[in-house]
Amino acid sequence: MVLLFAFLLVAAATAADPPVDLEEIESYLAQFAGYKKSENTLVASWETEEFNEAVKRFQREVGLEETGRLNEETLTLMKEDRCGITDGGDGDNSQDYQVWTSWFKYSPKRTLSYCITDYTKDLSPSTARRVISDAVRAWTRYGNLNIRYTSSRSCDLKMKWGVRNHGCFSPFDGRGRILAHAFYPTNGDVHFDDDEYWTDRSRSGKNLYYVSVHELGHALGIRHSRVRDSVMYPIYRSYNPNFKLHMDDINAIRKLYRKF
Incomplete structure (x- = not known):
């Protein structure tokens, strides 16, 4: 039990660690996923609902599982070259292509x-x-x-x-x-x-x-x-x-x- 408890403490600490280049990631999410930083200074920004929802919007836009967490696949795609247009991952989820107007x-x-x-x-x-x-x-x-x-x-x-x-x-x-x-x-x-x-x-x-x-x-x-x-x-x-x-x-x- 003692070993299990210690393992859980380590896992929790690891999960709570700030992501690499947090400022850059926040800037990216602000530009491409409508992220607005929470005014709640008592919670780490990467643990807020606003941050997790922005990550989900980005994941939705690029076809990833919407975990709201900065997993390796999500971080990899954030580093790739891309189009500057922001769709925010919104739209009809019943189809993959999305249209604006003609x-x-x-x-x-x-x-x-x-x-x-x-x-x-x-x-x-x-x-x-x-x-x-x-x-x-x-x-x-x-x-x-x-x-x-x-x-x-x-x-x-x-x-x-x-x-x-x-x-x-x-x-x-x-x-x-x-x-x-x-x-x-x-x-x-x-x-x-x-x-x-x-x-x-x-x-x-x-x-x-x-x-x-x-x-x-x-x-x-x-x-x-x-x-x-x-x-x-x-x-x-x-x-x-x-x-x-x-x-x-x-x-x-x-x-x-x-x-x-």
């Missing part, structure tokens, strides 16, 4: 335009345009809409590269972590962090095609998916020469822009 809700037109206002330093403008054109086609082949390129800055989907405070309310964070973000209809802006090293058909750097498909999904009204093989999963996946949309992605674009 451009059709606000306009009868069936053709959208896109433009690139500022290019990356890592790729030639012609390469960047080709990659983004391919990313556009990844979606239009499954939805009842057309998206065309224009050299005019007056377009529906405005794309650009920038660093840190790049002209919107959501600044980038330097190399790593947040790679890009986009805005839902009818804003349509897509921003890439140019502190990243952007590549085409390479396992080095950050694959522009994959990130472009993901962010265009947001610009067309698709939220994050909990399916890890979906391009709309919030965590970045490296270059795959055999990449194609998951059925979860296809269901989402068809939900918003169903072919008749």
Whole structure:
């Protein structure tokens, strides 16, 4: 009994230990899971209901078991590069894909335009345009809409590269972590962090095609998916020469822009 009691004391002490880089984790949860620090100073922040609920929201968004605890798998995913859009893990739990709204809700037109206002330093403008054109086609082949390129800055989907405070309310964070973000209809802006090293058909750097498909999904009204093989999963996946949309992605674009 004495040994058992001692073991339980050690286990309890271990469970109560603060997680590594607690301040960084709290900042991450505040940005991506709506965490607001409790005003109760008598309880360790990582043991509060607010903290545990934020962890659950993050776990829900990335398809993990909702324990509310910072287990190894949760901490590993928090360290991965990702999209800067915050969904907070809310939405209809009956399906994996989540949608916001379509451009059709606000306009009868069936053709959208896109433009690139500022290019990356890592790729030639012609390469960047080709990659983004391919990313556009990844979606239009499954939805009842057309998206065309224009050299005019007056377009529906405005794309650009920038660093840190790049002209919107959501600044980038330097190399790593947040790679890009986009805005839902009818804003349509897509921003890439140019502190990243952007590549085409390479396992080095950050694959522009994959990130472009993901962010265009947001610009067309698709939220994050909990399916890890979906391009709309919030965590970045490296270059795959055999990449194609998951059925979860296809269901989402068809939900918003169903072919008749």
